[in-house]
Amino acid sequence: DKGNHRHFMEKEIHEQPEVISHTLANYLDFSTSRVGAFETPFDFAKIDRLAISACGTAYLAGLIGKYWFERYARLPVDIDIASEFRYREMPLSKESAALFISQSGETADTLASLRYCRSEGLPISAIVNVRESTIARESDGIFPTLAGPEIGVASTKAFTCQLSVLAALALKAAKARGRITFEEEVDLVRQLSEAPRYASQVLKLSERIESVARELSHVRHVLYLGRDTNYPLAMEGALKLKEISYIHAEGYAAGELKHGPIALIDEQMPVIVIAPHDHIFEKTVSNMQEVAARGGRIILITDEKGARKATIKTLDTIVMPDVPEFLSPIVYALPIQLLAYHTAVFMGTDVDQPRNLAKSVTVE
Numbered sequence: 001d002k003g004n005h006r007h008f009m010e011k012e013i014h015e016q017p018e019v020i021s022h023t024l025a026n027y028l029d030f031s032t033s034r035v036g037a038f039e040t041p042f043d044f045a046k047i048d049r050l051a052i053s054a055c056g057t058a059y060l061a062g063l064i065g066k067y068w069f070e071r072y073a074r075l076p077v078d079i080d081i082a083s084e085f086r087y088r089e090m091p092l093s094k095e096s097a098a099l100f101i102s103q104s105g106e107t108a109d110t111l112a113s114l115r116y117c118r119s120e121g122l123p124i125s126a127i128v129n130v131r132e133s134t135i136a137r138e139s140d141g142i143f144p145t146l147a148g149p150e151i152g153v154a155s156t157k158a159f160t161c162q163l164s165v166l167a168a169l170a171l172k173a174a175k176a177r178g179r180i181t182f183e184e185e186v187d188l189v190r191q192l193s194e195a196p197r198y199a200s201q202v203l204k205l206s207e208r209i210e211s212v213a214r215e216l217s218h219v220r221h222v223l224y225l226g227r228d229t230n231y232p233l234a235m236e237g238a239l240k241l242k243e244i245s246y247i248h249a250e251g252y253a254a255g256e257l258k259h260g261p262i263a264l265i266d267e268q269m270p271v272i273v274i275a276p277h278d279h280i281f282e283k284t285v286s287n288m289q290e291v292a293a294r295g296g297r298i299i300l301i302t303d304e305k306g307a308r309k310a311t312i313k314t315l316d317t318i319v320m321p322d323v324p325e326f327l328s329p330i331v332y333a334l335p336i337q338l339l340a341y342h343t344a345v346f347m348g349t350d351v352d353q354p355r356n357l358a359k360s361v362t363v364e
């Protein structure tokens with residue numbers, strides 16, 4: 001049932017404040033602003049590496065998780081696309097643990113990666129949305145996302161719930177490894193518990209984003225740029241756009257621009273820059289200047305401070321609420337989902353059932 005929505009994807013985008021909140025409540029104690037007492041199948045204090053493996057959007061969630069585990073818990077993360085991981089004969093230390101991420105819990109390559117880690121004797125955990133799935137059953141412990149059934153083929157609410165679990169796990173790891181103080185824990189948990197409220201604010205920008213999407217629906221190619229956790233988000237933005245609108249899109253680390261993709265920039269090329277006013281903002285702005293100097297059409301997704309400081313002529317600016325840096329990937333996922341959604345609606349594609357795609361990829 002789509003309720004008042006035209007598509008399941010639109011409905012699922014709008015469910016995010018609620019399902020993020022449900023998911024976080026499973027891992028955080030809102031009353032004390034502490035990390036919850038949930039079980040983990042290994043001790044974060046006793047491992048020296050975490051190996052993450054997943055496909056598609058779930059892989060991009062894991063890539064954001066890597067930044068969090070390394071930054072807050074000083075835990076090194078190896079992350080791979082599951083179809084590569086399963087064949088690349090990676091040496092795994094006995095002090096490693098494995099984490100798989102899958103909405104369906106049935107993705108063939110992710111499952112094969114899990115079985116490889118099992119044969120290597122690693123403790124196995126999984127972030128899954130379907131608790132009865134094969135990946136859930138074959139794990140030593142699971143971290144469920146409470147997104148509810150996701151019908152739209154393009155993953156939206158499962159992605160932000162995966163991010164919510166990863167953020168909570170990074171805090172759990174930071175605590176276990178003695179990397180955050182009591183005050184820092186309380187502060188970060190408080191910030192994270194605000195994610196649903198920020199997500200609701202962003203949903204109000206839907207019409208504004210729709211007007212940007214009208215422009216996008218006339219182009220053939222789009223480039224997405226971002227740094228730090230906005231780099232995986234740039235790739236997620238490109239993935240979402242290509243899979244439902246069939247517009248060719250690529251996501252790049254902004255710093256890689258001059259190593260190749262800058263050759264694509266001309267007066268036709270829209271470049272979507274994801275740049276909240278964070279610790280790396282100035283660096284992204286200098287990449288935007290390089291795009292502007294070549295006539296590229298910039299669509300900037302930033303906050304008020306970022307909009308004030310980026311004195312570059314943009315085609316459009318989407319002004320987001322001011323979000324603490326830790327949870328910004330969860331909140332900035334929404335405008336890129338809405339942009340892809342509205343663009344696809346303008347193009348008249350089958351948004352919930354895009355051509356050639358299956359919701360659950362059970363063959364390799």
Ligand code: F6R
Pocket residue numbers: 055056057058059101102103104105106107110153154155156239240243359360361
């Ligand atoms: C993209 C998308 C896919 C899935 C991927 C993994 O919108 O939905 O990239 O994320 O096929 O699927 P799961 O999470 O079920 O393993």
